[in-house]
Every structure is written in structure tokens, then in C-alpha cells.
Amino acid sequence: MTARDELAPDDAQVPAAQPLTSRKMLAAARKDMRETERAARREEAHQASRRFTPLRAAGTLAAVCALIAGVAIPAYAATQQDTSSQTASVREAAEGEAQSLEVSEDAASTDLTATTYAATSSEEIEKIEAERAALERAEAEQAAAEEAAAEAAASAEATEAAETTGTVASAEAPAPTVVDGAVNPLPAGSYYVSRSVSSGHDGTDMVAPAMTPIYAVKSGTVTVSSEGYGGWGVTVAIDHNDGTQTLYGHMTYGTRQVAAGQAVEAGQIIGYVGSTGRSTANHLHIELRINGVIVDPMNYLPI
Numbered sequence: 001m002t003a004r005d006e007l008a009p010d011d012a013q014v015p016a017a018q019p020l021t022s023r024k025m026l027a028a029a030r031k032d033m034r035e036t037e038r039a040a041r042r043e044e045a046h047q048a049s050r051r052f053t054p055l056r057a058a059g060t061l062a063a064v065c066a067l068i069a070g071v072a073i074p075a076y077a078a079t080q081q082d083t084s085s086q087t088a089s090v091r092e093a094a095e096g097e098a099q100s101l102e103v104s105e106d107a108a109s110t111d112l113t114a115t116t117y118a119a120t121s122s123e124e125i126e127k128i129e130a131e132r133a134a135l136e137r138a139e140a141e142q143a144a145a146e147e148a149a150a151e152a153a154a155s156a157e158a159t160e161a162a163e164t165t166g167t168v169a170s171a172e173a174p175a176p177t178v179v180d181g182a183v184n185p186l187p188a189g190s191y192y193v194s195r196s197v198s199s200g201h202d203g204t205d206m207v208a209p210a211m212t213p214i215y216a217v218k219s220g221t222v223t224v225s226s227e228g229y230g231g232w233g234v235t236v237a238i239d240h241n242d243g244t245q246t247l248y249g250h251m252t253y254g255t256r257q258v259a260a261g262q263a264v265e266a267g268q269i270i271g272y273v274g275s276t277g278r279s280t281a282n283h284l285h286i287e288l289r290i291n292g293v294i295v296d297p298m299n300y301l302p303i
């Protein structure tokens with residue numbers, strides 16, 4: 001057996017057997033490698049997916065941060081501007097309120113985005129909580145600013161309402177001028193008030209001795225001077241030509257000092273206390289009207 005001979009059969013076999021074996025081995029090795037690669041790729045993919053989730057969460061976080069920067073901070077700035085403008089003008093503050101309300105809706109949608117986090121680590125949860133807290137703080141400040149603006153608007157409405165009411169009141173019932181220059185219809189210390197205006201009683205009852213002098217509380221024109229004016233008995237009524245009228249009842253018969261149509265001055269004696277008409281004791285029953293409407297004389301006259 002020569003080296004060649006020895007080799008020959010080997011050589012002859014090698015091309016047939018050796019390559020076959022090596023091919024098998026190679027195939028097996030390749031298969032192993034592929035499986036290893038696959039396993040590696042699976043592991044890598046797994047690792048990648050594990051890495052990917054935090055990355056995606058971080059991306060979401062960044063997007064939310066951008067939203068906060070883009071929406072909440074300008075919104076906060078806008079409300080701050082609105083708040084400062086309140087001091088300048090209440091009307092401007094009311095307009096600003098409408099603006100901040102619009103922004104508020106945007107801020108709410110940002111908050112919804114924040115809740116869609118897929119948190120995977122305590123670190124991320126902390127970040128999310130921090131962002132959420134920041135959002136809540138911004139929203140709370142915004143809400144406070146809106147509340148302040150609403151209050152300002154409400155007070156503005158109240159002021160307008162008060163002005164309107166005042167105008168209407170003065171148109172319906174002009175400020176009573178009876179008090180100015182009015183005198184007490186009876187001498188001070190000569191009487192006591194037994195009752196004033198109440199249901200079924202239109203005047204003030206001033207109890208005083210018979211024949212106590214009765215004064216016109218203000219200047220004016222006598223409209224009624226009668227010995228028998230219904231339940232009021234002996235009565236004098238005066239129009240003070242300023243939207244107010246007075247009536248004096250229950251005088252003693254034959255004591256009237258003025259006639260209808262006569263002009264009188266404040267403090268002028270018009271008659272004397274009695275108990276005529278529907279009366280059970282000597283007293284002056286005095287009525288006061290403002291534009292024909294009964295009011296309480298105690299509120300307008302120095303009684």
C-alpha cells in the first residue's frame with residue numbers, strides 16, 4: 001500500500017464519504033448556527049421589545065411634555081394675562097373668561113393623553129406622577145383664575161343690575177323730598193304714636209289731647225277740607241306739589257283753618273286734634289303718599 005494507494009481508497013472515498021460527512025456536519029452545524037441565531041434573534045427581539053416599551057413610553061412622555069409645553073403653559077400664561085387685565089377693566093375680564101374656558105377644554109384632552117401611559121418601571125411611574133401633578137397644578141391655577149374672572153363678571157352684572165334698579169325706582173317713585181324742610185305735624189312732646197302703617201291701616205296714629213294744634217308738614221295746596229270725609233271725620237288733605245301728599249283726619253268739628261285750593265306753608269296750623277269719624281279717642285291720623293302710593297310716615301316725617 002503506497003501512500004497514494006493508502007490515500008487512493010481514502011481519496012476515492014473521501015470525495016464520496018468525506019464531503020458527505022462534512023456536508024452533513026456542515027448542515028448540522030449550519031442548522032445549529034441557524035437555531036442559535038434564531039434563538040439569539042428571538043432573545044434579541046425579546047430584549048428589543050423589552051427595550052422598546054420603555055422607549056415608547058419615554059416617547060409618549062416626551063409627546064405629553066410637548067403638549068404641556070404647547071397647551072398648558074400658554075394656557076396658564078393666557079389666564080395670568082386675563083387675571084392682570086381684570087384690574088384694568090371688568091368688561092375685559094369677562095371677555096378673557098371666554099378665552100380661558102376654551103383653553104380649559106384643550107388642557108382636559110392633554111390630561112386624557114397622560115392617562116394612556118403604559119408604565120413599566122417605578123422610575124417611569126414617578127415621572128408620570130410628576131407630570132400629572134404638574135398638569136393638575138396648572139389646571140387648579142387655571143380654574144382659580146377662571147373663578148376669579150367669573151366673580152368679577154358676576155359683580156359687574158350686579159353693579160349693572162343695581163344701576164338699572166336705581167333708575168327704575170327713581171322713575172317710578174322719585175326720591176321723597178318730604179323729609180327736607182318737613183315739620184312734625186304735632187308739637188313735640190304732645191303725643192305718642194299708638195300705631196303706624198299696617199294691614200288695614202294706612203297712616204300713623206298720634207295720640208294727643210283734644211285741641212292740640214295740627215301743622216302742615218310741608219308747604220303745598222289744600223286738596224280736601226271737609227267736616228265729614230268718610231271714616232276720617234273732619235279732614236284736611238294737602239298736595240305738596242313735589243309728588244307727595246298728606247292727609248290729616250279725626251280733627252275736632254269746626255276747627256279746620258284752611259279751605260280746599262288754599263296754599264299753605266310748612267308748620268302752618270290747619271286744624272286741631274279731635275276724635276271725629278271712625279275714632280274712639282283723641283288722636284291725629286296722618287297719611288303720607290308718594291305719587292299716590294301709601295308709605296309709612298314714620299319713615300319720612302320727623303314724627
Ligand SMILES: [Zn+2]
Pocket residue numbers: 201203204205285286
Ligand atoms: Zn289711624
